Amino acid sequence: xxIATALVHAGTRRDPSTGAIAVPVYxxxxxxxxxxGQSTGYDYxxxxxxxxxxxxxxxxxxxxxxxxxxxxxxxxxxxCALQLFGPEDHIILTEDLYGGTYRLVxxxxxxxxxxxxxxxxxxxxxALRPNTKALLVETPTNPLMKTADLPALADIAKKAxxxxxxxxxxxxxxxxxxxELGADLVVHxxxxxxxxxxxxxxxxxxxxxxxxxxxxxxxQNGIGAILGPQDAYLVIRGxxxxxxxxxxxxxxxxAVAAFLSGHPQVERVYYPGTGGMLSFSVTEAALVPQxxxxxxxxxxxxxLGGVETLITFPATQTHADIPVARREQLGITDRLLxxxxxxxxxxxxxxxxxxxxxxRSRPVELRDPAAAHRP
Numbered sequence: 441x442x443i444a445t446a447l448v449h450a451g452t453r454r455d456p457s458t459g460a461i462a463v464p465v466y467x468x469x470x471x472x473x474x475x476x477g478q479s480t481g482y483d484y485x486x487x488x489x490x491x492x493x494x495x496x497x498x499x500x501x502x503x504x505x506x507x508x509x510x511x512x513x514x515x516x517x518x519x520c521a522l523q524l525f526g527p528e529d530h531i532i533l534t535e536d537l538y539g540g541t542y543r544l545v546x547x548x549x550x551x552x553x554x555x556x557x558x559x560x561x562x563x564x565x566x567a568l569r570p571n572t573k574a575l576l577v578e579t580p581t582n583p584l585m586k587t588a589d590l591p592a593l594a595d596i597a598k599k600a601x602x603x604x605x606x607x608x609x610x611x612x613x614x615x616x617x618x619x620e621l622g623a624d625l626v627v628h629x630x631x632x633x634x635x636x637x638x639x640x641x642x643x644x645x646x647x648x649x650x651x652x653x654x655x656x657x658x659x660q661n662g663i664g665a666i667l668g669p670q671d672a673y674l675v676i677r678g679x680x681x682x683x684x685x686x687x688x689x690x691x692x693x694x695a696v697a698a699f700l701s702g703h704p705q706v707e708r709v710y711y712p713g714t715g716g717m718l719s720f721s722v723t724e725a726a727l728v729p730q731x732x733x734x735x736x737x738x739x740x741x742x743x744l745g746g747v748e749t750l751i752t753f754p755a756t757q758t759h760a761d762i763p764v765a766r767r768e769q770l771g772i773t774d775r776l777l778x779x780x781x782x783x784x785x786x787x788x789x790x791x792x793x794x795x796x797x798x799x800r801s802r803p804v805e806l807r808d809p810a811a812a813h814r815p
């Protein structure tokens with residue numbers, strides 16, 4: 441099956457007793473044993489739940505992996521993946537990654553790490569140490585939208601004997617299948633494009649080989665940050681329209697990027713030409729509160745990948761936990777805005793951004809970065 445077909449049929453044929461098209465939602469914590477020493481395959485829902493299993497199987501198929509695992513959030517999924525490594529193991533990280541990933545690695549797990557521009561394979565090679573165990577890559581990066589050469593990084597990782605872990609949240613398996621390009625493990629914030637409607641928080645891992653999948657399954661069960669059945673159902677429902685949504689997200693993003701590139705108040709647009717995410721720098725910092733206050737269709741809100749267009753100020757929101765000097769060095773400045781381009785009519789999105797950039801609304805004062813909510 442082509443991926444658009446596989447997406448539509450995610451979760452189907454799971455209940456042969458009734459022929460239900462929609463996957464049933466099993467709100468059961470525990471399951472009756474047929475007899476001593478026997479199991480239906482389901483014993484306790486932390487370990488396995490039929491609705492979650494339908495989602496996990498669908499994710500494995502879509503990414504071309506051997507094992508999919510669903511979690512309560514993208515950060516829970518990443519936390520599980522990092523349980524593969526010990527306190528002496530070194531990890532190479534994409535330098536401009538999501539601030540929550542930085543917070544998890546630096547402040548909570550205290551894993552030894554090195555930031556590298558993973559769009560430069562030679563820089564990755566130079567960062568390798570004898571104790572390097574993994575290369576964790578975002579492509580495209582968040583929020584500067586830089587893309588990596590995954591086959592080249594996979595070759596480096598394989599020769600060095602390290603795991604290549606790829607965050608595929610922005611592109612999804614519809615636009616990019618990292619496991620087929622040599623990656624060992626894929627991470628998703630399924631909250632975003634996979635679910636697609638800003639109504640559920642979820643995360644996912646997909647392992648290429650069974651042995652790695654079994655290690656992660658053990659950690660998932662032990663940690664217990666699993667996705668509940670109702671939320672698993674919502675992600676499955678979202679998957680069914682992913683192909684259609686990604687096509688619209690992408691066509692809209694291209695139109696918006698073209699508009700912004702020609703606007704006198706915009707200094708630079710960061711868009712890789714694929715997907716629905718882009719960032720842009722305005723010519724002066726005073727324009728940021730003006731734009732955020734002025735948008736009427738676009739929503740000033742965190743997160744991404746939903747059907748509605750969202751605009752975010754990374755410096756005080758998604759990347760607030762990264763030190764200021766580091767943010768400035770990377771280009772995550774007080775003039776950078778990030779757009780998750782939705783599936784509305786592109787002309788309406790462009791008109792909204794135009795009137796906000798032109799200053800036809802009263803600006804609001806931004807929150808103090810030190811007191812900002814940090815998701």
